[in-house]
Amino acid sequence: MDIGTLQAYAYFGFTAFLVVVLYSYIYHLYSAQKKGTRDYEKYGNIALNDEVTDQPVEEISKNDEIK
Amino acid sequence: MENRPLEYDYTVAKWFMLATVVLGIVGMLVGVILAWQMAFPGVNLLAGEGLAEYTNFSRLRPLHTDSVIFGFTLSGIWATWYYVGQRVLKVSMAESKFLMFLAKLHFAIYMVVVVAVVGSLLLGISTGKEYADFEWPIDIAVVVVWVIWGMSIFGLIGIRREKSLYISIWYYIATFLGIAMLYLFNNMEIPTYFASGGIGAWYHSVSMYSGTNDALVQWWYGHNAVAFGFTVPIVAMIYYFLPKESGQAVYSYKLSLLAFWGLMFVYLWAGGHHLIYSTVPDWMQTMGSVFSVVLILPSWGSAINMLLTMKGEWQQVAASPLIKFMILASTFYMFSTLEGPIQAIKSVNALAHFTDWIVGHVHDGVLGWVAFMIMAALFHMAPRVFKREIYSKSLMNTQFWIQTLGVVLYFTSMWIAGITQGMMWRAHDEFGNLAYSFIDTVAVLHPYFTIRAVGGTLYLVGMFLFAYNMYKTMTSSRRVEESELQNASPMGA
Numbered sequence: 001m002d003i004g005t006l007q008a009y010a011y012f013g014f015t016a017f018l019v020v021v022l023y024s025y026i027y028h029l030y031s032a033q034k035k036g037t038r039d040y041e042k043y044g045n046i047a048l049n050d051e052v053t054d055q056p057v058e059e060i061s062k063n064d065e066i067k
Numbered sequence: 068m069e070n071r072p073l074e075y076d077y078t079v080a081k082w083f084m085l086a087t088v089v090l091g092i093v094g095m096l097v098g099v100i101l102a103w104q105m106a107f108p109g110v111n112l113l114a115g116e117g118l119a120e121y122t123n124f125s126r127l128r129p130l131h132t133d134s135v136i137f138g139f140t141l142s143g144i145w146a147t148w149y150y151v152g153q154r155v156l157k158v159s160m161a162e163s164k165f166l167m168f169l170a171k172l173h174f175a176i177y178m179v180v181v182v183a184v185v186g187s188l189l190l191g192i193s194t195g196k197e198y199a200d201f202e203w204p205i206d207i208a209v210v211v212v213w214v215i216w217g218m219s220i221f222g223l224i225g226i227r228r229e230k231s232l233y234i235s236i237w238y239y240i241a242t243f244l245g246i247a248m249l250y251l252f253n254n255m256e257i258p259t260y261f262a263s264g265g266i267g268a269w270y271h272s273v274s275m276y277s278g279t280n281d282a283l284v285q286w287w288y289g290h291n292a293v294a295f296g297f298t299v300p301i302v303a304m305i306y307y308f309l310p311k312e313s314g315q316a317v318y319s320y321k322l323s324l325l326a327f328w329g330l331m332f333v334y335l336w337a338g339g340h341h342l343i344y345s346t347v348p349d350w351m352q353t354m355g356s357v358f359s360v361v362l363i364l365p366s367w368g369s370a371i372n373m374l375l376t377m378k379g380e381w382q383q384v385a386a387s388p389l390i391k392f393m394i395l396a397s398t399f400y401m402f403s404t405l406e407g408p409i410q411a412i413k414s415v416n417a418l419a420h421f422t423d424w425i426v427g428h429v430h431d432g433v434l435g436w437v438a439f440m441i442m443a444a445l446f447h448m449a450p451r452v453f454k455r456e457i458y459s460k461s462l463m464n465t466q467f468w469i470q471t472l473g474v475v476l477y478f479t480s481m482w483i484a485g486i487t488q489g490m491m492w493r494a495h496d497e498f499g500n501l502a503y504s505f506i507d508t509v510a511v512l513h514p515y516f517t518i519r520a521v522g523g524t525l526y527l528v529g530m531f532l533f534a535y536n537m538y539k540t541m542t543s544s545r546r547v548e549e550s551e552l553q554n555a556s557p558m559g560a
Contacts, residue, residue, distance in 0.1 A: 008350060018332055022325070022328060022329060022332060025325065025328060026325050029321045029324060029325060030321065033321065040320045040321045040324070041316075041319070041320050041321070042320075043231050043233065043234070043320050044310065044316030044317040044320045045316055046155050046229055046231065046233040047155060047233060047235070047306070047307050047310045047311050047316070047317070048310060048311065048314065048316055048554075050154040050155055050157065050311070051154075052073050052074065052075055052153075052154075052157055052158070052159055053072070053073070054157065056157050056228050056229040056230065057229060057230075057231065058229065058230040058231050059228065059229075059230060060227060060228055060229065060230040
């Protein structure tokens with residue numbers, strides 16, 4: 001087996017691996033939402049409530065405002 | 068210190084907005100001159116025989132592409148970054164003197180680069196690589212600008228209040244990382260003066276790659292410059308501006324995430340489609356084709372997500388020219404991300420390669436998607452950064468229809484021209500002799516070149532309307548209260 005063939009197999013394997021990762025991610029997103037582990041849709045509100053005085057959708061730290 | 072309420076600081080966003088408008092007009096004006104030159108070669112001498120060196124097609128062409136890509140589009144990306152970045156991270160630039168300094172430095176060095184690029188291209192100083200035309204001193208300055216922008220992105224993220232990064236931020240980060248990688252690798256070059264011990268011009272360089280490798284790296288860069296300059300940051304914009312202007316949260320945030328990773332995964336492999344039937348390995352050409360077709364999925368994932376965001380709110384498309392711009396932009400995004408993969412199929416490419424159909428494809432993408440979205444973003448930002456309503460809604464509507472007509476004339480004429488060209492180039496008689504010479508195709512294409520020039524001119528007229536509307540908005544429009552700026556942008560009649 002020459003280096004070119006090896007590259008081709010490695011390339012195919014890597015692509016297949018990444019496809020599996022991508023589909024697992026999709027499964028993770030939808031199952032987490034369904035089980036209520038995490039509500040991804042609430043992040044859509046970040047664009048709508050975006051005044052600097054608005055309450056963040058998820059605050060980074062409770063102590064952040066105390067300076 | 069006084070106790071003023073915290074506000075977003077749009078100083079640098081405003082500067083980049085101005086740059087977007089000015090460089091947009093310059094880039095498109097040069098484009099229109101080129102289009103008329105293609106139809107009527109006499110236009111090459113528009114400034115007389117003496118200046119023909121500076122006004123001929125080959126001298127102006129890189130100026131057109133580079134000023135639209137690296138002038139208009141990049142300025143638009145940065146104008147929106149310095150606006151959207153603060154808002155979705157809920158942190159003001161005014162909170163960090165360092166970040167403010169960086170942003171101003173970013174703009175200042177960028178302006179120096181713009182002057183250097185325009186000057187050097189007009190003087191004919193170029194590496195000769197398409198979309199990577201700049202010589203090494205400018206490349207170094209570009210890298211400095213890029214690093215400063217990166218520091219600005221991650222600096223702002225570092226002091227944010229909002230824990231989660233909104234989807235647009237992911238796209239801006241991808242733009243930064245993608246272009247950084249592409250630009251560095253494709254512009255690896257050796258300054259000949261220094262390498263040879265003083266021969267030739269000090270600014271001249273040659274690519275570190277040669278032959279087929281050079282072509283491969285060049286089109287890996289070229290196609291992904293489209294990906295990370297014309298797609299990714301524009302998607303960043305629409306994910307923020309369409310929901311905000313329409314008051315509707317993005318239809319599916321999960322879909323936006325998976326479309327993001329899908330796009331990142333697939334796009335980088337598609338560049339090989341520029342080299343179909345060339346000297347690169349056959350498997351690479353096939354890979355370029357296959358990944359281009361797969362690319363439809365993540366592209367349409369974002370575009371459909373945008374259209375579905377308007378679910379139940381379609382009356383807004385009729386009522387607001389600003390929403391019209393964005394919906395047409397995302398429709399053109401769907402359209403050109405279907406057209407591209409079709410052209411990347413080997414058998415289609417055999418016909419389409421090197422023809423005007425490719426030019427048509429680029430322009431329905433850039434005029435219909437990129438420029439419409441950038442202008443919509445600027446229209447949305449204007450009332451918020453200048454605290455004045457958009458000067459004229461009817462002018463916006465007029466601009467919309469003039470430019471839409473311009474784009475349609477542009478791509479339809481180029482479709483017909485391209486397919487005619489392709490068919491004439493391959494036509495032969497029963498003995499295998501070519502049926503036409505090159506000049507036969509030129510004669511047949513003349514009317515389509517003229518129609519294209521008319522389409523481009525209409526688009527440019529729209530750009531002037533846009534500039535005028537923005538100028539009036541900035542200077543003399545009615546002042547608005549904060550309460551009017553929640554969602555739909557206030558507009559004068």
